[in-house]
Amino acid sequence: xxxxxxxxxxxxxxxxxxxxxxxxxxxxxxxxxxxxxxxxxxxxxxxxxxxxxxxxxxxxxxxxxxxxxxxxxxxxxxxxxxxxxxxxxxxxxxxxxxxxxxxxxxxxxxxxx
Amino acid sequence: xxxxxxxxxxxxxxxxxxxxxxxxxxxxxxxxxxxxxxxxxxxxxxxxxxxxxxxxxxxxxxxxxxxxxxxxxxxxxxxxxxxxxxxxxxxxxxxxxxxxxxxxxxxxxxxxxxxxxxxxxxxxxxxxxxxxxxxxxxxxxxxxxxxxxxxxxxxxxxxxxxxxxxxxxxxxxxxxxxxxxxxxxxxxxxxxxxxxxxxxxxxxxxxxxxxxxxxxxxxxxxxxxxxxxxxxxxxxxxxxxxxxxxxxxxxxxxxxxxxxxxxxxxxxxxxxxxxxxxxxxxxxxxxxxxxxxxxxxxxxxxxxxxxxxxxxxxxxxxxxxxxxxxxxxxxxxxxxxxxxxxxxxxxxxxxxxxxxxxxxxxxxxxxxxxxxxxxxxxxxxxxxxxxxxxxxxxxxxxxxxxxxxxxxxxxxxxxxxxxxxxxxxxxxxxxxxxxxxxxxxxxxxxxxxxxxxxxxxxxxxxxxxxxxxxxxxxxxxxxxxxxxxxxxxxxxxxxxxxxxxxxxxxxxxxxxxxxxxxxxxxxxxxxxxxxxxxxxxxxxxxxxxxxxxxxxxxxxxxxxxxxxxxxxxxxxxxxxxxxxxxxxxxxxxxxxxxxxxxxxxxxxxxxxxxxxxxxxxxxxxxxxxxxxxxxxxxxxxxxxxxxxxxxxxxxxxxxxxxxxxxxxxxxxxxxxxxxxxxxxxxxxxxxxxxxxxxxxxxxxxxxxxxxxxxxxxxxxxxxxxxxxxxxxxxxxxxxxxxxxxxxxxxxxxxxxxxxxxxxxxxxxxxxxxxxxxxxxxxxxxxxxxxxxxxxxxxxxxxxxxxxxxxxxxxxxxxxxxxxxxxxxxxxxx
Ligand code: SRM
Ligand SMILES: Cc1cc2nc3c(=O)[nH]c(=O)nc-3n(C[C@H](O)[C@H](O)[C@H](O)COP(=O)(O)OP(=O)(O)OC[C@H]3O[C@@H](n4cnc5c(N)ncnc54)[C@H](O)[C@@H]3O)c2cc1C
Ligand code: SF4
Ligand code: FES
Numbered sequence: 001x002x003x004x005x006x007x008x009x010x011x012x013x014x015x016x017x018x019x020x021x022x023x024x025x026x027x028x029x030x031x032x033x034x035x036x037x038x039x040x041x042x043x044x045x046x047x048x049x050x051x052x053x054x055x056x057x058x059x060x061x062x063x064x065x066x067x068x069x070x071x072x073x074x075x076x077x078x079x080x081x082x083x084x085x086x087x088x089x090x091x092x093x094x095x096x097x098x099x100x101x102x103x104x105x106x107x108x109x110x111x112x113x
Numbered sequence: 114x115x116x117x118x119x120x121x122x123x124x125x126x127x128x129x130x131x132x133x134x135x136x137x138x139x140x141x142x143x144x145x146x147x148x149x150x151x152x153x154x155x156x157x158x159x160x161x162x163x164x165x166x167x168x169x170x171x172x173x174x175x176x177x178x179x180x181x182x183x184x185x186x187x188x189x190x191x192x193x194x195x196x197x198x199x200x201x202x203x204x205x206x207x208x209x210x211x212x213x214x215x216x217x218x219x220x221x222x223x224x225x226x227x228x229x230x231x232x233x234x235x236x237x238x239x240x241x242x243x244x245x246x247x248x249x250x251x252x253x254x255x256x257x258x259x260x261x262x263x264x265x266x267x268x269x270x271x272x273x274x275x276x277x278x279x280x281x282x283x284x285x286x287x288x289x290x291x292x293x294x295x296x297x298x299x300x301x302x303x304x305x306x307x308x309x310x311x312x313x314x315x316x317x318x319x320x321x322x323x324x325x326x327x328x329x330x331x332x333x334x335x336x337x338x339x340x341x342x343x344x345x346x347x348x349x350x351x352x353x354x355x356x357x358x359x360x361x362x363x364x365x366x367x368x369x370x371x372x373x374x375x376x377x378x379x380x381x382x383x384x385x386x387x388x389x390x391x392x393x394x395x396x397x398x399x400x401x402x403x404x405x406x407x408x409x410x411x412x413x414x415x416x417x418x419x420x421x422x423x424x425x426x427x428x429x430x431x432x433x434x435x436x437x438x439x440x441x442x443x444x445x446x447x448x449x450x451x452x453x454x455x456x457x458x459x460x461x462x463x464x465x466x467x468x469x470x471x472x473x474x475x476x477x478x479x480x481x482x483x484x485x486x487x488x489x490x491x492x493x494x495x496x497x498x499x500x501x502x503x504x505x506x507x508x509x510x511x512x513x514x515x516x517x518x519x520x521x522x523x524x525x526x527x528x529x530x531x532x533x534x535x536x537x538x539x540x541x542x543x544x545x546x547x548x549x550x551x552x553x554x555x556x557x558x559x560x561x562x563x564x565x566x567x568x569x570x571x572x573x574x575x576x577x578x579x580x581x582x583x584x585x586x587x588x589x590x591x592x593x594x595x596x597x598x599x600x601x602x603x604x605x606x607x608x609x610x611x612x613x614x615x616x617x618x619x620x621x622x623x624x625x626x627x628x629x630x631x632x633x634x635x636x637x638x639x640x641x642x643x644x645x646x647x648x649x650x651x652x653x654x655x656x657x658x659x660x661x662x663x664x665x666x667x668x669x670x671x672x673x674x675x676x677x678x679x680x681x682x683x684x685x686x687x688x689x690x691x692x693x694x695x696x697x698x699x700x701x702x703x704x705x706x707x708x709x710x711x712x713x714x715x716x717x718x719x720x721x722x723x724x725x726x727x728x729x730x731x732x733x734x735x736x737x738x739x740x741x742x743x744x745x746x747x748x749x750x751x752x753x754x755x756x757x758x759x760x761x762x763x764x765x766x767x768x769x770x771x772x773x774x775x776x777x778x779x780x781x782x783x784x785x786x787x788x789x790x791x792x793x794x795x796x797x798x799x800x801x802x803x804x805x806x807x808x809x810x811x812x813x814x815x816x817x818x819x820x821x822x823x824x825x826x827x828x829x830x831x832x833x834x835x836x837x838x839x840x841x842x843x844x845x846x847x848x849x850x851x852x853x854x855x856x857x858x859x860x861x862x863x864x865x866x867x868x869x870x871x872x873x874x875x876x877x878x879x880x881x882x883x884x885x886x887x888x889x890x891x892x893x894x895x896x897x898x899x900x901x902x903x904x905x906x907x908x909x910x911x912x913x914x915x916x917x918x919x920x921x922x923x924x925x926x927x928x929x930x931x932x933x934x935x936x937x938x939x940x941x942x
Contacts, residue, residue, distance in 0.1 A: 006934065008931050008932055009931070009932070011300075012300060012333055013926060013931060014926070014931075015302070015331075015669075015670065015926065016301065016302045016303070016306075016311075016670075017302075017670030017671075018669075018670055018926070018927075020926065020929075020930070020931045021930045021931065022930060022931045022932055022933070022934060023930055023933045023934070024933075024934040024936070025933065025934065025935045025936065026936060027934070027936065030934075032931060036302075036303070036310070036311045036643075036644045036670075037303065037306060037309075037310045037311055037457075037643070037644075038301055038303060038306035038307065050684070051686070052684075052686070053682070053686040056674035056677075056678070056682060056686075056734075057647070057674065058647040058650060058651070058670070058671070058672075058673065058674075059670065060642075060644055060645055060646050060647055060650065061465075061642065061643065061644060061646075065646075065647035067673065067674040067675075067682050068682070068684065070647065072647070096382075097238070097367075098300075100931075107934055108934065108936040
């Protein structure tokens, strides 16, 4: 089956160094990150530690520091960095002509915990 | 024409190769084929441009006046003639008929082929804004575009370049050299963000601005405005208008796939090709920017050369195969050296090596993964770019070079002595200069160390080496090692792992060097990471805010979430809202407004806090602005229960009601809170005013506490009730309320200007000593007044209720969702 991509609109909606949220009815909320060097990533918006909303953390390099207890999570892999262990699912994302697209299957496929 | 033009019965009939696109890839492919087998094909090349093939990348120097068109021609008319190639120039191909195996040109010419090669390059992307078709809007792709720009430049005036990538900046540079007044409008916050990280992008922006260009980053074009039938200005989404006599669109390119698509060839972003550059039709090949190979489209020439080789190998039956390219970029703006290659985003799973030399304006960053270079960004000194790129492409293990790698090839490969930095330093003569800023020689540093300076900090204060820009820190550390061996003491702790400087040095240098932005601090003070970390970014943001009140623009992305959203994040991701209740006082209107909010937004709990006010729990981030619109309407402002800032001022009932009260403690509390709310501080700051020594407001465990007595006011400082309880020290006693307020303002400012970020007054006082604080405030009879004046000046800019603005719609992006996804089938659920 061909992949379907959800169009989330223009990249200008998210300032570099920030993230935006995408609630999914019946599923997990997703956080879309825009790093300081202009890259975009999407992750389930739940810290592997105690479900902190990663979208609200400080973004630096290609990681985000969780606002609740400062775990550092890689935006590329969703893995906890440093000494911590855990992983949050990542969502395939692409940018085309200045718009953000997420892989639909992955967006709706995240079961709410 | 029916018969092949060079039919020669003496040799076997050749196949006919028709090439669409007389550009860099098309011609190169033909050259590669000729090199392998001159007899194989009869070649006909169609070119839309009315000229021979030239070096497109040199259009920038042509625009800048550094080269002429003749100098950039790659294939002269003679070349086509000598190789029996028919060039049909100025006639674009309109249609491919794969069934008949012919192409049809715009002028109606029908050309049959055996093999067809599509090399149509890219089309400039035009952003779909009103006014894009106006005369005076040009792209930057071919010689005609350059001619249009030159004609405009002859008239002088204003040029606006939309797009701050490679092409846009080269166009801007050329137009600027040709005397136009140039503004670059770039959507992203960083120039060339696809090639540069924030640090390098910032340096580039500074340099271009120094050269007189106006660079607007984070600027989104709304419309190109007409004036007398021609472009007149560019209007941005934020309402600004930039006058323009010419607008250059350089926002990106798209593979030119139209022809292939209508010809029924498989296309995605580009024309799909395999490793031999064959499309979905075995007789049709494609090379250059128009193709998509293994999911990748390219916009640089290096990959084209590799593609052309694979294509020629395949056509002459010695298939080799193309495997994709790693690319590197250089900006062709004279006097600015920028180089970037590979993937340099990965700070975390990779390892960053950063070197900055502020004096020379150099920034170098290498990204390593598994001991291999995977990315490089160089600014200011790109001499080693090719060497790094070579190591990157060959995926060479650089473990052995690791120490000296960032210093470049000469250093790293310089053999034994040089590869070990300590040995290299040992080899320096005594009068070799170590610290350029302060002119300190190696001899002096060693003397200083032998004289008892056993840590980096001690050396810095002893002989000033490494105390200014810090670029010689490594050298000083080596000298410490060489002189003292294991006896080197770890210095005062640094701010974080991103820098070798401690908080005090950073604060001092921000003032001394007049550093006004986070990327500037990072560059000038040689940060070892590209954009800092979650601990230094908020600290720098605070230091800059404190140093340059009213001038520094707060950096929201360097703020902890609570300070960004002006509410306290809770464990379930909702927020709590604590409106201010001045001095613990409230009114029926305020209580009613709070009650209404609790009901309207379904808040799950209201609680009286330990700080004498009400806390509303369970508000969702998207509701925050509305909550505050309601509270604001009742005259309430944010309580900053979240911030490194003034929290609460607790009071007791005091003179007005209490039988022991000596002064108006409630009134003073309200005045203190009104004076100091909104101020950002190193850590949270709490105050209290008790009406008598019974101290019901617990003033002696506050950062600043007032205990009223008959004869006036005792002012206490440095108390803490939290993790480690500390009772206050008495600072002084004053007679009037005015003096109490003035002394409070002065004390807060001293704390703001001196303490380390995240250091509360209690540990700060213990570090500095009460005597030091008293000396700062009272030795000079004018000190309190001056400190207080600085505080009040800064408060002018701080005391704006963040919530009034949020409620009015500012930064809506922080509070709203991108969208909500409703999975199919759930729409009716
Ligand atoms: C709401 C409140 C508890 C309550 O229900 O009463 C409270 C709640 C929190 N306190 Fe507190 N503190 C509250 C009064 C206090 C007090 C009492 C006071 O201010 O008189 C203290 C001791 C006094 C002091 O600070 O010296 C207090 C000492 C702390 C500390 C330890 C500080 C220290 O220096 O040791 C922390 C941790 C920190 O700040 O790093 C803390 C941190 C917190 C945080 C911010 C924890 C966090 O980071 O999420 C809690 C936020 C809850 C929220 O979302 O609203 N809270 N906290 C009080 C809010 C007062 C207000 O109106 O602003
Ligand atoms: C100003 C500028 C500066 C650049 N600087 C650099 C640089 O520093 N480094 C770098 O690596 N790259 C640079 N590039 C990119 C580089 O020029 C391109 O990657 C390269 O030219 C692509 O080659 P190509 O053959 O695929 O496309 P082109 O060179 O564009 O050739 C395609 C040709 O096909 C013609 N054509 C299109 N459709 C038809 C049709 N239907 N019929 C007939 N002809 C058609 C076009 O007119 C064009 O002449 C720069 C580009 C520009 C514009
Ligand atoms: S005492 Fe601890 S649990 Fe209670 S509010 Fe303060 S920080 Fe939270
Ligand atoms: S929930 Fe993220 S660090 Fe605890």
